[in-house]
Amino acid sequence: MLNPHLWVSTHADYLYAFAITRINDEEMAKDLVQETFLAALEKVNSFEGKSSERTWLTAILRNKIVDVYRKKASGLKGNDVTAAEREQEDFFGDDGHWLNKSGPKEFGITDNDHLVAKEFETILKGCLQKLPALWMAVFTMKHIEEEPTDVICAQMKVSASNFWVIIHRAKLNLRACLQKNWI
Amino acid sequence: MGYLKRIIYNCKQATFLIEKKALSSLSLRETIELRIHLFGCGFCRLYKKQSHAINDMVQTLFKSSMQSNIKLDDGFKRILQERIEEELNKN
Known part of the structure; x- marks a missing residue:
């Protein structure tokens, strides 16, 4: 009731x-x-x-x-997306291989340090907010709300193939942002 | 560049497949390509580990901020309930 x-x-x-x-x-x-x-x-x-x-x-x-x-x-007419995509030009070389300066490095976090975990969480929050609005929306709808992919595509008006490109790009930028601000 | 060489070099494609696999399923061909790539690429093995860890951390972040006693101020709540009562009385 x-x-x-x-x-x-x-x-x-x-x-x-x-x-x-x-x-x-x-x-x-x-x-x-x-x-x-x-x-x-x-x-x-x-x-x-x-x-x-x-x-x-x-x-x-x-x-x-x-x-x-x-x-x-x-x-935002996709301005933020263009800027975020430009960041990714530094990630890979022409052959698609990680460039040395951007390649993944160990974050070096152990599970049980509470203070370190809190600090990392703050950085993660900041990095999430830096994502373009569309990427942030698609990323949270998938990872947090766990909505079906076709529902997200319909609601955000993106094609299925573009959906995967966004999921990939959002994670690339998020991970790079963490690496840059943490290590 | 040969087919195999392209798989071995292409971290951009490999990270794409890692993300797709975490949320959906890969075709047989994609599965094999990813496995070959990861076998030879330490960067992408680390990426895969970090990508999964980030998914977990983002979920934890959202859960913990739901439990962190975020509250609306009482004044706003009172006005809000008055609005609701007003609407209810219209009918």
Whole structure:
């Protein structure tokens, strides 16, 4: 059963955390939480009780986040993608082999050092935010939301082959950024 | 360049296949090409290890930030609930 009188006290913090983790913008995350509740009110009748109230609300929020991803990706007209692709020219030589200066080097992290892990996490966060909006969207939709590939392609309007190119390029830049800022 | 030589040199293609394999499946031909490449390429063996580690770390990062007590301020919450009540009373 849905109980909108308790929505804010029960779910608002959770939805806000969900949004801010994906959209690194407090004001926008707040707006998305509000829009989610208002959109949910309009379709209370379509709630079939197959999932929990929280799961249902989160699904609505998730769609709104995809809209934001899409807007960000199209708003920049691919400028950020061009810049990110240019970075990759330094990764491989003409024959496709790693150039020595960019080739993978050991990060040298052992599993049980908590402080080091925290520091690494901060760098990882920064590197994720440096990805072009479209790459970041495709990457998190696949790795975090674990959406099926065809759903991501349809929502972000990319072809299947372009999807794999993006997955590959996002990881190349992410890994290079970690290596650059960590070692 | 010969076919085999191309496989052995092409780290760009090998890293592409590593990413594809982590999320989907490779064709028989791709599987064999990747195996041949990794056999001779220490860079890409390390890349593969790091790529998988990055996937795990990104998941941990998202999970830990969900648990890290991010909260909305009470003022915003009060206004939000009032908005909801307002909408409910319209019907």
